[in-house]
Amino acid sequence: MSAEPHIEQPQTTSAAHNLLASVGEPILMIARTVREIFEMFSLTLYYVVRGRKRWPAIFEQMYDVGNRSILFIAVTLGFLGMILIFQAGNQALQITGDLQVLGGLFLQLLLREFAPTIAAMMIATRVATGMAAQIGSMVVTEQVDALQMCAAQPVDYLVVPRFIACTIMMVILTIFAVLVAYVCGAFTAYMAFNLNPRTFIDLGFITWFDPIIGLVKAFAYGMAIPIIACHAGLNVFGGSEGVGRATTQAVVNASLAVVILDFIISGLGYVVLGLL
């Protein structure tokens, strides 16, 4: 703003150039990040197939991802189930006055959409920040450099156990999330609308398609979240400020990946269901 006139001059002449640069730079950055994430993904898959499995490390990560998220998932998904049944029940009472199908349709929607996606958003916040912070502080304190000095590939040593653990645990946590949300929904339906839980628990609407698409989503999220978090963690530079930046980047990228994957898999599921 307080620039000298002789500095102002070249800026005004290259306004179009600046505009193009300001548009192109984020695009190039996004393209670079996506390419790095896919490179890391293929490298991880290679080590998953060819590398040595470190079962103690995998179990430790499974405990960290799964057991320590149980309470968090239970609280958030329980409240989600109560909210959805409350809104849907009120709307159904106003329009049809009939709550017979509430439980069946709720279970179908939970399996298809809400349980995998919201649980993955929760894991993306809790686990992705944790992984990025842990690996980021390893990078900052030069422990990753030390690993490379010992001829241990960081992707093999750090990313692969997290990848396997998170993929397994994401599927299990999704099943847990469906159960918690459904039980809380049944409780709300009983308390708010006096709907008998025997009427609420209705498996009549479920086809083979619903659990399969839910598990496919959970599997895809479980693979995407650790890769993105470890990518953010391994690219840290510059002390505690860098660790903070990496955790923010990890949670944003992981949540965006969940939403994008959800869109892709839902769209594909819709097309596949239309073909059948």
Next chain:
Amino acid sequence: MQSIAAKLIRPLHGVGQSFNYWAFQIGGLCILMARIMVNMLPWRWQFDGPETWRNLYRVGVKSFPIVAVTALLTGAIMVIQSGLYIEQYGAYGLLGWGAGYTILREIGPIMIGLMFSGRVGANNTAELGTMKVTDQIDALRALAIDPIGYLVMPRFLAMIIMMFLLVVVGNFTALVGGAITSQLLLGVNMKLFAWSVITYVFLDDLFHGLIKAVAFGFAIAIISCHFGLNTQGGAVGVGRAVNASVVGSAIAIFVLDYIITFASM
């Protein structure tokens, strides 16, 4: 004998430790809220205009692209999910109602709130935490500058205002995304979708979502500032603080959502 007693006491030790942790965090949140309220009083009012303006830009404009992408895809997903039922019954006129009602009331504020807590809340905690571990906050106190007035108030105001505005924009973007998806994937005309939204979705639904947006912005601001200002232990501590901040924000979003939904019925 000694070891048996120690083994019996160990679980109690853990219970007490987590009780202390939760008591510290909840008490800290309440104290921070009270200090912000005291700062809001007319005779204590400190308003740092340029700093607030800078934070509004950082919080709102910088997270606009992420919110827009999330909202666009969320609208598309909601249309796909309700489209499966709409096709079953052939009631294409209800598609806009199904998607619009869920987006405006629930999914729009929740998804935008989660993205906001990830983008802005985490960033804020990291920034304040870095300041704390590098002793910058103590330096401010040594210069007789109140960290609440100088650091927390601008962020608090910026987050509430910008969360509200981002949910307004995000709801609109989600409906646009839904309309595009209904045209391209389901073959339902965009005009029919828009007519259905305008006819069946009421202003109440929009306001219900906007009240939630303000509440989420308030919660994210308080929680992220609290965890940032209580960071301990270097770079590792900053990471841990960010983790605690986003987890607390997510829990607060769902609990507040339930309370507002329950209270408004």
